[in-house]
Amino acid sequence: MKRSTLFPYVVWMALFIIVPMVLVLYYAFTVPTESGATWSLENFARFFEPIYLRVLWRSLRLAVISTVICLVIGYPAAMVMSGNAFEQKHVILLLFVVPMWMNFLLRTYAWLTILERNGVINVVLNSLNLPSLNILYTEGAVVLGMVYNFLPFMVLPIYSVLSKIDRGVVEAAGDLGANAFQVFAKVIFPLSLPGVVSGVTMVFMPALTTFVISRLLGGGQFTLIGNLIEQQFLVVGDWGFGSSISVVMIVLILLSMAIMSFFEGEEKDVALW
């Protein structure tokens, strides 16, 4: 590409990615004084207090749980869609994709009305003379919200990889003596790993940093790392601390991406990113 056509993108990236990143780094590594600011690691030291480490731990735990559930639900769904047996696979694909066309906040609000004390589930339960359930504002509700919102990001990359696997390879494995289970374990699953890695990344990252789902469905009782950052910037006004948490998260995400790409190997081109 010519330099001149590249120019708008460079400006865009500088303005909306590089400059904000530099600002975040600046705030993270400085503390305000009367005469401006000085370099300091004080913000990072604060983050390693037990109360904040607990938040980090909770975020990691919920993100891992959500990712695992997404994988367990998403992989079989992707397999069904990529298989030849099922003719209506486009319908299923559509069912996964259509909710993504709708605003993320709206989707999550919809769950509020389903789960709340007088919501759809409890109305149905009561009409069957069953006791009401307290689902909203629990950890379970937060996980449910994450799984619901991020499931397509697991299904689609796995589906795209699975549907590209050559039928001949599956037949070859059968020809060489592998039964259906062995074909899956020794051929299909290993070949689909790039899709799994891509899906896990695409679910884990947003699950780790979400603050809307935990606020709406957790009722503010389950402060996640995203909520913490949001609070520091919008409520407390401590930009320094908020930035340092952001830097920690960036490092964590870069680390996990490095680990993922190690597993992903060379077949990056088949995955969604």
Add this chain to the structure above:
Amino acid sequence: MDEIIVELKSVSKVYDETVALDGINLYIRKNEFVTLLGPSGCGKTTTLRLIGGFEQPTDGTILFEGRDVTDVPPYKRRVNTVFQRYALFSHLDVFENIAFGLRIKKYSEKVIKEKVGRMLEQVNLAGFEKRDVNSLSGGQQQRVAIARALVNEPEVLLLDEPLAALDLKLRKEMQHELKSMQKQLGITFVFVTHDQEEALSMSDTVVVMKDGRIQQIGTPVDIYNEPKNAFVADFIGESNIVDGIMRQDYVVDFGGATFDCVDFGFAKDEEVDVVIRPEDLVLIPAENAKLSGVVSSVNFLGVHYEMFVDADDGTSWLVHSTLMEPVGTRVGLGLEPMDIHIMKKVRP
């Protein structure tokens, strides 16, 4: 040698509405190199897939050493396949690709090492163990695919157009190698191709197929010299096919003259196809020839010239000869009675 290993009895295969195979009967002897030959869509690959167990016949039975294996899945058959596009496992290296079948059968590490090592030698890939299969050339991938199948010591090896993706020189080499491998190992090979030259040069038996039916089964020499119908004659090598009328046994009319021939058993004045190989036509002086015409084109093909001779009745005769007459020359075409092949008309 005469023991029958695979037998197909009135096997049909119908996909949706299209008939891929229409009641074929075929048996394959042990240690034979059998080639299924035909144009695309003739049912040759379907036949192979039925023997491999990847498809179930709509009708008929498949026997393996006399046992009915029609409903036996591929992994329980003592048959291995070399797939058209190789279908190598791209997540495994060369060694693990070849070892795949052995690992499934739970051989010990020592045995696997030994067998795979020997196989790699056989296909000239020693030293390639740790190579990524995606980094190999087409010919090398082909060898891995063959090794992966052969290491399981199948009784029958099925090859689905295995050489189609290779360039001409490499294809010739692999043809030779496959043939010698088959002799050396004493395994039955069932080979699918649409390349008649490949079929003739490699096989013990050629099965010519068209539209889901077997047209002719025979040795390469039989198929070439005694094609059963005009389709086989045309498909195997090049042929002149003209209309003729069988006047009586051993006498046929075509091209405006009457010829002696060696065929008999037709009805009197039956309309027939007359097939003459271009290399059987000899250029002679036009004066005393039964067939004559004007040379309309000449192509030099290396070993011989390819000429078209337009006869007076409008027929264009294809002639292969090491001698050449320039375009526009009037020539006669000579031929021996045994070079005239008479075939029943398939369609009126």
